[in-house]
Amino acid sequence: MTIDVREAYRRALDDFGVLVHRIGPGQWENPTPCVDWNVRALVNHVVSESLWVPELLAGRSVGEVGDIFDGDLLGDDPPKAFDAAAMAAVHAASAEHALTRVTHLSFGDVPGAEYITELFADALIHTWDLARAIGAGERLDPELVEACAAWFAGAEEGYRQAGVIAEPQPLPPDPDAQTRLLASWGRRA
Template identity: 85%
Template sequence: MIIEIREAYRRALDDFGALVHRIAPEQWENPTPCVDWDVRALVNHMVGESLWAPELLAGRTVAELGDVFDGDLLGDDPPKAFDAAAAAAVHASCAEESLTRVTHLSFGDVPGAEYITELFADALIHTWDLARAIGADERLDPELVETCAAWFAGAEDGYRQAGVIGEQQPLPADPDAQTRLLASWGRRV
């Protein structure tokens, strides 16, 4: 079942946040499937994306914001930083005009619905990355996987050409939907 994109985004952030709250002190430096990112860098990335969302969904540009969300955004309480940023992002995505407002991204202007879909997909895939890095259950919500896969089928080539995902990974015999999605994002399952 394909889920409305704002609901899918909220659920993906909730799932990622649940894992953030399970990170043990000694796990913050664990490597992740994301090249050059440890757990702290991955969570910092997600906090940064969540901080950008309300600004971009309000019509501001990347140029206007500059480097305001660069650097360490986690401080001394990473779960608290994530929770606050995610709540603001979800709130902004639920605004009535969020789906139709033009968002000014670094690569061009897109409708808010497309931007929220990209945020959702990133949160979903990074949920798996974080689970893998901290040794948690790697199963993703099947409805979110289906929603992401339906969108990504049309976006994959563009993502790969832009160099923002890895190469398609080989699939085992009879892969499930999650394995197919992750492999298409360049993840070795």
């Protein structure tokens, strides 16, 4: 990766957060490119994922954390819930030993660097999903797209086998890097 993954993750969450603050009152129920998720469910997913970061980077296992981050985490002020969760996640990911700490994920143990990279990629792709859902500009940060594409080239098959991404989408003639990345994640840009 050409950029420090912690910086990439922070920037991806920042970009997602800008969009969270732009969601209009009537847009929370809008459908997203994520099957079965509306805008509120998508934001709740990113908040939940962010809340897990300090716990997992502190060495706790999924079983130890349990179900405390299940259900609606947005409450009456979704932007505030997002901001607090994102700040805690970025802080945990920036800690001195975050990249080398073993994280105990549901599918096995991985180095913190791999976990943070997965978080970065998820936040980046979901930024596009949210932009599409609320009618905002869909152009992602080109440096983040490049970093994500470089990493995902080696991770795509594992994601596909695990069933966590949709089938790749057909590409138009002469696609740009963002269109190629989104298509590999099952999105039609």
